[in-house]
Amino acid sequence: MAQPDANMIGLGATLYPSTQPTAxxxxxxxxxxxxxxxxxxxxVGIWIVGSANNVTVWTAQRDDPAVLSSSNLGFIGGKLQLKDEQGQLHTIADPSPPASNACMLDSGNFVLYDQYKNTVWQSFTFPADTILGGQELDTGKELISSWSSTNHSSGRFRLKMQNDGNLVAxxxxxxxxxxxxxxxxxTVTNTETELKLTNFSGTLLLLNASDSEEIESVASPLSRVNGSLYRATLGYDGNFRLFSHSFDAEGKSNMSTEWEAIADLCDVKGFCGYNSYCSRINGEPKCFCMPGYSFIDLNETSGDCERNFTGSKCILGKEDASHINMTSLNVGCDDRPYFLAPMREKEDCNHSCLEDCDCDAAIYSEPTCSKYKLPLKYLKNTTSTVSSTAFFKLSIDINRNQNGDTQKQPWSTILxxxxxxxxxxxxxxxxxTIFIFKFHIMKYRKLLFETKTTGLIKEFTLRTYTYNELKKATKGFNRELGKGGFGAVHKGTFDKGRSFVAVKRLEKVVEEGEREFRAEMRVIGKTRHxxxxxxxxxxxxxxxxLLVYEYMSNGSLSDLLFKGQWRPNWDDRVRIALDVARGILYLHEECESAIIHCDIKPQNILLDESWRAKISDFGLAKLLMPDQTRTNTHARGTRGYMAPEWNKNIPISVKVDIYSFGIVLLEMVCCRRNLEFNLLRPEETLLSAWAYKCFEAKELDKLIRGEEVDRRTFERMLTVALWCIQDEPALRFPIRTVMMMLEGIINVPIPPCPSDEFNVQY
Structure with missing residues (x-):
């Protein structure tokens, strides 16, 4: 590509959001x-000038929050860095060797060059939801849709150029x-393949990555206008489209849709959320909740739906039919059922689901009956050429008959x-009985406490610091150790460098009075283990x-597992797993009032100078969410470690910590993250799913990968982890039972499949 010196951007150049230069x-x-x-x-991003609403084709750090007008973007020290309103630096590009110049090219590619005019970084290498003329989507790379037309954060759909040569959404x-x-x-070619949008013709091509030989033409413009720009975008609705932009004499852009992959958006899986179905109304796709369900967020009609009735009782393995009814719609489902069998009549399918405690919906498509559990996904209205009937389970009032008289309770209900x-x-x-016992214990502890020395009282007393003290100890908060969900953590020193502390600056805490905050600190301060x-x-x-903690010199478990050059040995990982379990046991069952951590993850497990594992950030959930007992819209935790019930409008319990610990335990056992992309085998992407498949097939060697481990301990820890990550909270064992299983005190039973998404049995 040409690199016009006249348009080169030199070191020191700066952009601003609301004052010139802005671009x-x-x-x-x-x-x-x-x-x-x-x-x-x-x-920060790249857009087409003169287009309606400035069509954005690339966004930097798209999932970070938007910055305010006091921010700036600087090309300084060979890097491209964004400074936000708080003075924090966010690196957009940090090439090696450092860049000396930059240029916005006419292709839509933003490029950084070294002193010899060699390209050291370019936006084309990191596509968001769009590829432009001359740009390629390499093997294994993905386009991720935007969330909406006005929100360019990562959305709900992805388009992947797979290793087998297939381009899939x-x-x-x-x-x-x-x-x-x-x-x-x-196009399953089993060769490295890349998707390319040609610069002048606007044709989407699949090419052999090794010799650029054409494999297949995916799409071409309907007509070509000289000087047009072309882009291929995965829209926020999940459709992949080819656009052209022609320009008039004043530089205004005229956009045309040249091609789209999908004619009916109801064919886009995930267009509608869980427990809802897609139907075309006046030619436009629209989402509707299943009968007996309503949208969780009334303003998000493509989101999930929740059940607005209480389920019936299951007696002797069968549903109590006096509590429920079935209703039907002409709806089909593209998801896997948990049960699939031939049936002669659709009434048989209806009755089979009615009696099945696990069945929430059934679909009869002659001659097959398919039964499904919640949540249901990929539902849509069936066409006139497809005969498909869906039955949905509903609750009815068993205390009134059609005439309004009270019905006699069946014997099963009485029993x-x-x-x-x-x-x-x-x-x-x-x-x-337990209350009386604990009352006497507490009385004894109180008496014992009153006899302790003043030194012990001092040990359990929190110190209050001034802001200037902590600012001086952390050298102006310039010694950052890391940043988490509650705020940044800085290293501090006292006693002329003889003692170290970790200072956490809390961000986004709920607004509360000084008395309430001190009360929360006293509760956390009493929690010692x-x-x-x-x-x-x-x-x-x-x-x-600000909070002041003891300093943990050996960093986090995340650093040990995922960032070190050497893998921690098996005995150390077993010991750390037991340390974490003991910490959770204390929070759940042994401290004065039970604490739900809500964010168990490797980043919140720290290691002291003796390599003992300690849990951090416990008790802080209330500072962000006043009521820990319900999720509502205040889901806490980190994606990938959050229990499924956070995404449902149901009460949460200590079982959310058990789920998170299960994911952490899997990562420790296998020494890898739960979610990893760009693996040679795509089936290994989600560790929790792959681990269960290996466990079920008795192929644990795939997980061990030649490491020297105690095989019996390995299998026991893996089995415990699979119990911990069950979708149903009631199936997860309490942490005390988990501890005894990990220590080999009690046997570990064979776990069921943790999630229907992992292993569907027909």
Whole structure:
């Protein structure tokens, strides 16, 4: 590509969101790189100048929050860095060797050059949702759709150039499985293949990566106009389209849609959320909740739906039919059922689901009956050429008949109520006994505490710090150790460098008074255990909230597992796993009031100078979410470690920590992240799914990968992890049972498949 010196950008050049210069332009002024408005702030990206609403073709750090007008973008020290309103630096490009010049090219590619005019970084290498003329999508790379037309964060769909030569569209957060595919070129060449949009003709081609020989033409423009620009974009609705942009004498762009992969958007899997189906109304796709369900967010009609009735009871393995009814729609499902069998009549399929405790919906497509569990996905109205009937389970009022008279309770219900009464009576008696026992224990502990020395009282007293003390100890907060969900952590020193602390600056905490914050600190300060990071003190001045912890010299478990040059040995990983389990056991069952951590992950497990594992950030969930007992819209945690119930409007419990610990345990056992892309075998992308498949097939050697481990301990820890990550919270064992299983005190039973998405049995 040509590199016009007249348009070169030199070191020291700076852009601003609302004052000139706000962008760097290509020689033809058809592309610009710089700040563009999004929501109430600004993001950095590339757009087509003169197009309606400035069509954005690339966004830097698209999933980061928008910045304010006081930010700036600088080409300094050979790097491209964004400084936000708080003065924090975010690196967009850090090439090696460092760049000396930059240029926005007429192709839409933003390029950094070294002192010899060699390209050291370019935006074309990191596509977002679009490829432009002359750009390629290499083998293994993906386009990720934007969230909406005005929000360029990562959206709900992805288009992948697979290693087998096939170009395939999937919903995000899925593995490369044919059941999730909704569009493909069908070009399985088993050779490295790349997708290229030609610069002048605007043709989308699949090429052999080794010799650039054409394999197949995917799409071409309907007509060609000289001087047009072409782009291929995966839209926020999941459709892959080819656009052309022609320009008039004033430089205004006229956009035309030249080709689109999918004619009916209801064919896009994931266009509608869980428990909803897609139907065309006046030619436009629209999402509707299943009967008996309603949208979780009424403003998001392509989102998930939740059940608005209570399920019935399951007695002796069968559904209590007096509690439920079935309704039908002409709807089909492209997801895998958990049951599939031939049936003569659709009434037989209806009745089979009605009696099945696991069945929430059934679809009869002659002569086959398919049964499904919640959540249901990939539902859509069937066409006139396809005969398919869906039956959905609903609740009915069993206390009234059609005339409004009270019905007689069936014997099965009476039996169930009697058993429930006896069970609850036993539970109340047990709780009362435990209460009396604990009362005496607490009385004894109080007496013991009152006899302790003043030195012990001092040990359990939190110190209050001033903001200036902590600012001086951290050298102006310039010694950052890391950054998490609650804020940045800085290294501090006291006693002339003889003692070290970690200072956490809390961000985005709920607005609360000084008294309430001090009360929360006292609760956390009383929580002491050898496997919990100790809180030493805190600072509260105005809106500033800072916490002071003991310093953990050996970093986090995440660094040890994923960033080190050597893999920690097996015995150390077993010991660390037991340390973490003991810490969770204390939080759940042994401290004064039970604490749900809500964010167990390797980054929150720290290692002291003796390599003992300690859990950090416990008790802080209330600072971001006042009520830990329900999720509502305040889901906490980190994606990949969050239990499924966070995404449902149901109460949460300590079982969310069990799920997160299960994922961490899997990562420790296999010494890799739960989700890894660009692997040679796509089936290994999601560790939790792949681990269960290896366990089920008795192929543990694939997970061990030649490492020297205690095989019995390896299998035991893997099995415990699979129990911990069960979708159903009731199937996850309490942490005390998990501890005894890990220590080999009790046997570990064979776990079921953790999720229906992992292993579907027909």
């Amino acid at each position: 760097w332009y290509s020689p033809s002024k058809r592309f610009a790189f710089g700040f563009f408005p999004e929501g109430s702030g600004f993001k 999937y919903p995000v957060n899925t593995v490369d499985d044919s059941i999730d595919c909704y569009w493909t070129t069908g 169930a109520l009697s058993l429930s009464f006896v069970t609850y009576s036993c539970i109340i008696l047990a709780v009362f 050898r496997n919990l990071v100790r809180l030493l003190g805190y600072c509260i001045e105005g809106s500033k909230r």
